[in-house]
Amino acid sequence: MELLKQKIIDEGKVLSDSVLKVDAFLNHQIDPVFMQEIGKEFAGRFANTGITKILTIESSGIAPATMTGLELGVPVIFARKRKSLTLTDHLYSAEVYSYTKKESNEISVSKDFIKSDDVVLIMDDFLANGQAALGLIGILKQAGARIAGVGIVIEKGFQNGSSLLKEQGIKVESLAIIDSLINGQVTFKEEVPSR
Numbered sequence: 001m002e003l004l005k006q007k008i009i010d011e012g013k014v015l016s017d018s019v020l021k022v023d024a025f026l027n028h029q030i031d032p033v034f035m036q037e038i039g040k041e042f043a044g045r046f047a048n049t050g051i052t053k054i055l056t057i058e059s060s061g062i063a064p065a066t067m068t069g070l071e072l073g074v075p076v077i078f079a080r081k082r083k084s085l086t087l088t089d090h091l092y093s094a095e096v097y098s099y100t101k102k103e104s105n106e107i108s109v110s111k112d113f114i115k116s117d118d119v120v121l122i123m124d125d126f127l128a129n130g131q132a133a134l135g136l137i138g139i140l141k142q143a144g145a146r147i148a149g150v151g152i153v154i155e156k157g158f159q160n161g162s163s164l165l166k167e168q169g170i171k172v173e174s175l176a177i178i179d180s181l182i183n184g185q186v187t188f189k190e191e192v193p194s195r
């Protein structure tokens with residue numbers, strides 16, 4: 001998605017050879033007009049797949065997932081990382097290990113919102129090692145729901161998340177794939193439509 005690549009070039013900051021900061025439009029401040037374009041792009045890429053719900057993880061997945069849900073006209077659920085006061089039992093849960101942060105989080109979703117007849121699109125802001133997406137897949141498997149695919153705003157193509165998901169036969173659509181962040185330079189991988 002050219003608009004996203006330009007936004008990364010104009011507003012992103014390369015923090016190291018493996019970390020890109022995009023606080024200006026995705027991880028801290030949100031650009032709603034741009035986010036609406038992201039929603040339209042995902043809706044187009046997953047058109048006619050029978051999606052009934054979108055599942056993401058708090059917090060930065062919520063904005064792109066909501067805009068996609070608006071375009072597709074389906075509800076958006078976000079997995080919680082912390083136990084909420086009202087989310088007590090009746091939960092699907094999965095353990096997500098972050099290689100970046102070197103910590104594990106238990107994520108959970110209420111059983112009220114995912115049913116075995118749902119067709120679910122998983123979404124997130126970043127795809128690095130794929131652990132968050134794999135946790136969400138685990139939750140959908142517990143619910144017996146069908147996985148329509150995984151939609152990612154920015155994929156770090158030099159980490160193995162995408163291969164892990166594709167090995168499981170899951171369709172992955174990333175709007176920008178970063179090939180390298182070496183020497184403070186962002187280089188993108190050319191997009192090859194997955195289907």
Ligand code: G4P
Pocket residue numbers: 018019020021022027057058059060061097098099100101125126127128129130131132133156161
């Ligand atoms: P993984 O799920 O693909 O295995 O990712 P990883 O553990 O490496 O990432 C942990 C957190 O860091 C996730 O956010 C992920 O989105 C984010 N992240 C990973 N690489 C980058 C990067 O290069 N730039 C930025 N900006 N974020 C990155 P999180 O902890 O769930 O945070 P949030 O969703 O609450 O913002």
